[in-house]
Amino acid sequence: MESKASVTDNYNLHFNPKAYLERYYSSVEGYVEEEEGVLPWTLEILHSIFSHEGVSGDRLIDIGTGPCIYSFVSSCTKFKEIVVGEYSEQNRNALKRWVDNEPGSFDWSSIIEHVCQLEGHSEFKERESLLRKTIKDIIPCDVRLANPLIGHASPQKFDCMSSAYCLEVACRSKPEYVKCLKNMAGLLKTGGLFVQLCEPLSFYRLGDWVFEGILLDEAFLKSALEEAGFTQIICRSRKRTSTAGENTYYDFTFVISAMKE
Template sequence: MASKEENKTLGQVYQEEFQPDYYIKRYYSAIDAGNEFCLKNLHQFFEEECGQKKNTVGVAKKVLEVGSGPVPIYVISASHWSNSIVCSDFLEQNREKLIQWLSAGHEEDGTWLSYAHFVAQLESENADKESAFLVLDRVRHSVRSVIPCDVLQSDPLLGSTESPFDIIISVFCLECAVSSPKEYPNAISNVVQLLSPSGHLIMMGGLEGEHYCIRDRKIPRIKLTREMISSALEGVGCTIVTWHELPRHLRPPELPIDYTAMFFCVAKKMC
């Protein structure tokens, strides 16, 4: 007979075990090659997709981040081009942490300054440390709301009227939200239906990994491959237009994660 612990759903495990402060301290205490990989590729995508003009904030693109967690850094580049950004997460504690940061002043920016400075330098050769504060202020002004999200539901935004979106960003989310590889295509489908025709889905995550740790608890994730991602996207009418990988050994070895490489994928909705 299965134990009470074994009968818990993955969602229940997250609700009980995931601690935003620990997660930030453990995985984001210092910028590393993996963070730079994500931020550089996001910057390049938005610069190419949204054009070279630097004073067009908010005129066109509606952006959604699926699975924001308690982390504001993956919408930094988006905030240069859009003031219509929606962040979302399954966990109430993550949403509260992110809302707390969005409504705070510079005294709460310490953890994120190195990330903002890195992006500021991508945007301008003349960026100094003060630019990091300005970039984080820009994020605060660009995020319109932080809402609940469950990618296992056919309506992931749970009744919100925000969709459709021109661009959806999802970082280390979908492969961690599903309990088996069979659920992965459905999660992709649920998210893609929030995209406008010709919209873009940007995903970043880990390949071949089976867990990551929150304190002493191993949080399971599916063993994701490029073939699984390609198949799921093709099944919902999306085509991969950009694919990059970063070998695992370029990240700090002490991070409690077991994937073999990070990936950055941009897919376009063709219908």
């Protein structure tokens, strides 16, 4: 019998970072059976966003990072420091092991090398080193709180905020989604850039557990951002082409950029 899990019922115990990383990020192609090209598409758009002139600053905050670093490979060249906010202790530990270059930590080299090739060079070892140096802190985070950074009151707001596949699994309703987005927006400076990867889904399966999510459409995603105080919203979407697979259900993947009013 399958068991279900969500952020509110011991996600820390049920989510397996090693199994997740091995399924979705063992190669640049991603998990072909379910994702069919989503990861390279995402990496190319992130490269495009962060190679744009004027996208830079001192501090970037990432919310709901999971055990992943792929979304920083482009942005780490434009910001002096990255702060990671992640709910799960197991995921935070997986990130720390990679930052500390511990034996047995997940190997991100193929994905880092791919991004460097998009930029027109092959200096992926240097990029790997820069990324480790730029990640300054890995701290607990809960988007349901008015200050999502648990016990860490930032002395100043961030120049940029990113988030990958977080709110659609952290929230159980549209009003909660908007509220959590407003909580996150409070961390960002006026005029700051928000980059969101979003894949609204009803569920995904990992091991013996089924993790619940929420299905949302593009119109709602844009209206939620507007209600949370964002403008200049650009929404890029990719329709799922695979009909096979029993480990998840979703229709679109989105990469959204917006500015805080």
